[in-house]
Amino acid sequence: MPPVPSRRIALSFALVFVLGVVAVAAGIWRYGYQQALGQLAQRAEADLALASDRLTTRLQVYRELAVLTADHPVLRGLEAPGRRRAAQAMLLEVADKTGALDIVYADASGRVLAAAQGVIGPDLADTGYFRRALHGALGAEHGLAGPARGGPARVGPEQAGPEQAAPDRRRAYYFAAPAFGPDGAVIGALVVVADVEDVERSWRGSLPAVFFVDERHEVFIANRSDLLFWHREPGQLGLTPPGGRALPFSTTRSGGHEIWRLDWGQYLPRQALHLTRDLPLVGLTGEILVDVAPARRLAGLQAATVAAICLAFGAVLFLVTERRRALAQANARLEVRVADRTRALSQTNAMLRREVAERQEAEAALQQAQADLVQAGKLSALGQMSAGISHELNQPLMAIRQFADNGAAFLDRGQGEKVAENLSRIADMAARMARIIKNLRAFARNESEPMGKVDLVQVIDSAVELTAARLRADAVQLDWAAPAAALYVWGGEVRLAQVFVNLINNAADAMAGGVVRRIAITIADEEAQLAVHVADSGPGIADPDRIFEPFYTTKEVSGEEGMGLGLSISYGLVQSFGGNIRGTNASTGGAVFTVELERCRQERAA
Numbered sequence: 001m002p003p004v005p006s007r008r009i010a011l012s013f014a015l016v017f018v019l020g021v022v023a024v025a026a027g028i029w030r031y032g033y034q035q036a037l038g039q040l041a042q043r044a045e046a047d048l049a050l051a052s053d054r055l056t057t058r059l060q061v062y063r064e065l066a067v068l069t070a071d072h073p074v075l076r077g078l079e080a081p082g083r084r085r086a087a088q089a090m091l092l093e094v095a096d097k098t099g100a101l102d103i104v105y106a107d108a109s110g111r112v113l114a115a116a117q118g119v120i121g122p123d124l125a126d127t128g129y130f131r132r133a134l135h136g137a138l139g140a141e142h143g144l145a146g147p148a149r150g151g152p153a154r155v156g157p158e159q160a161g162p163e164q165a166a167p168d169r170r171r172a173y174y175f176a177a178p179a180f181g182p183d184g185a186v187i188g189a190l191v192v193v194a195d196v197e198d199v200e201r202s203w204r205g206s207l208p209a210v211f212f213v214d215e216r217h218e219v220f221i222a223n224r225s226d227l228l229f230w231h232r233e234p235g236q237l238g239l240t241p242p243g244g245r246a247l248p249f250s251t252t253r254s255g256g257h258e259i260w261r262l263d264w265g266q267y268l269p270r271q272a273l274h275l276t277r278d279l280p281l282v283g284l285t286g287e288i289l290v291d292v293a294p295a296r297r298l299a300g301l302q303a304a305t306v307a308a309i310c311l312a313f314g315a316v317l318f319l320v321t322e323r324r325r326a327l328a329q330a331n332a333r334l335e336v337r338v339a340d341r342t343r344a345l346s347q348t349n350a351m352l353r354r355e356v357a358e359r360q361e362a363e364a365a366l367q368q369a370q371a372d373l374v375q376a377g378k379l380s381a382l383g384q385m386s387a388g389i390s391h392e393l394n395q396p397l398m399a400i401r402q403f404a405d406n407g408a409a410f411l412d413r414g415q416g417e418k419v420a421e422n423l424s425r426i427a428d429m430a431a432r433m434a435r436i437i438k439n440l441r442a443f444a445r446n447e448s449e450p451m452g453k454v455d456l457v458q459v460i461d462s463a464v465e466l467t468a469a470r471l472r473a474d475a476v477q478l479d480w481a482a483p484a485a486a487l488y489v490w491g492g493e494v495r496l497a498q499v500f501v502n503l504i505n506n507a508a509d510a511m512a513g514g515v516v517r518r519i520a521i522t523i524a525d526e527e528a529q530l531a532v533h534v535a536d537s538g539p540g541i542a543d544p545d546r547i548f549e550p551f552y553t554t555k556e557v558s559g560e561e562g563m564g565l566g567l568s569i570s571y572g573l574v575q576s577f578g579g580n581i582r583g584t585n586a587s588t589g590g591a592v593f594t595v596e597l598e599r600c601r602q603e604r605a606a
Contacts, residue, residue, distance in 0.1 A: 024306060029302065044290040063138065066192040069103070070177040070178065078113040088115065100192050104116070140282075142196075173194040176190070177190050177192075210286065210287070219231070238262065258273070258274045452490075456489045463501045476507075489598060491597060503593050505566070516537045521534055528598070534595070548567050548583070
């Protein structure tokens with residue numbers, strides 16, 4: 001037994017352990033903070049992109065409005081006062097419907113001939129956007145709109161401020177589109193004035209602090225009104241209020257992210273992640289400030305958790321050290337028990353491996369049995385339809401023989417047209433027989449191809465043709481109107497045909513002995529799937545909850561009537577396609593079976 005350590009050694013060990021825990025917790029905090037900042041940056045980029053897209057989309061509406069309205073016939077010949085009044089009424093109506101602050105039309109000299117509101121003055125000759133429109137291009141500019149001549153008013157840091165935008169000076173975007181005369185020359189320009197406050201109203205307050213800085217490094221648009229008209233001096237990272245008094249601000253970088261520390265009011269975070277995004281289409285730069293306090297709290301929680309775990313581990317380690325001798329005495333007994341347990345586990349593992357191999361063999365046998373059962377179900381259905389199919393083939397054969405005899409007689413008489421007519425009928429009968437045989441071969445085939453794109457209408461047509469003889473023999477009326485266009489679902493063509501053959505045969509069996517025998521097949525076109533309804537006029541389903549159980553049947557079990565596996569097989573096939581099948585009783589009598597199938601992935605994507 002080792003000597004008991006002195007109190008000084010124990011305290012030294014405890015101090016080293018605590019310092020190690022602090023170091024580990026600090027590392028965990030830094031790592032967790034960087035990870036949280038990365039996730040926060042991704043969300044901030046998404047929010048900034050969303051706000052930028054909203055802004056550019058709204059401004060693009062006014063840009064296109066200017067282009068589309070510039071060549072309006074009402075804006076021609078405005079020298080006459082009557083036409084000016086009509087043009088002004090039209091512009092006012094368009095401004096009211098689109099929310100534009102003003103819409104004006106000016107001639108090539110800049111003189112305003114018609115205006116919706118008269119916000120930007122009577123002369124536009126000195127404005128940059130108008131001069132650009134006179135050169136045949138789309139002019140765009142932003143500033144403060146108001147009584148000043150022309151507009152927009154340029155705002156410098158010394159006089160800018162939110163108060164400058166109200167009540168008579170409002171932030172606006174100007175879009176000027178040229179109007180061309182018959183000879184292709186520019187005869188005027190249409191100017192649409194977009195109200196920036198109306199653009200901000202749709203996303204203000206729904207995102208973190210987002211603001212847009214123009215080429216003069218001035219905040220022109222923001223979802224926090226306190227930041228409007230703040231500016232950035234050359235070389236400055238932060239912002240300065242319009243009054244010029246700098247507020248507390250500093251910046252650091254953490255893991256490639258720019259962190260602002262600021263004290264700019266209660267509606268802005270004290271520490272914020274800062275991201276930017278250029279918007280050349282509108283001449284602005286979008287910036288966002290996202291509070292990093294959640295990231296710091298998350299990192300602190302992770303660090304505290306790790307520290308608590310480490311301290312708990314240290315306490316456990318201390319207890320383990322105290323109990324070391326007792327554990328050493330029990331170690332010998334434990335090794336004996338472990339050896340015994342290891343031998344038992346080895347035997348158990350060997351037994352488990354044998355059981356796994358047996359289960360795999362059983363699953364393979366089950367899959368083969370299921371495949372054989374599906375094939376047996378198809379052959380059983382073919383056996384039930386064999387008499388009708390034989391009649392379907394015998395009738396064209398007898399007709400072919402009769403047409404051949406008639407053709408020979410007409411040939412002896414030299415009646416070539418009659419011979420050709422009989423030969424044409426023989427070809428039609430042969431095509432009919434080939435179609436029946438093709439459907440039989442496809443239905444009887446043991447399908448092993450993977451699932452894919454299947455034409456549901458063609459599958460139902462094939463099932464209807466396979467069961468037509470049996471339905472005529474039983475005097476069953478089938479109502480089926482195939483859609484004009486193909487409907488594609490996800491599944492296997494042969495296995496899906498077997499499902500509908502089983503449903504039609506079961507419906508015919510259920511109506512045996514009934515007065516009214518009618519089967520109706522309809523397709524319901526839903527958004528993500530197609531639903532096929534097979535309804536009959538029989539007595540209905542006695543126990544809908546057990547209808548799809550194997551070997552459950554209400555018919556006499558015999559060689560002719562089957563063993564009650566048709567619906568169970570159909571249920572398994574539809575489930576393998578990712579669909580669903582259910583049976584219910586109709587309110588008007590009879591049973592309704594609904595087969596829901598997924599649309600083909602290409603069709604759903606289209």
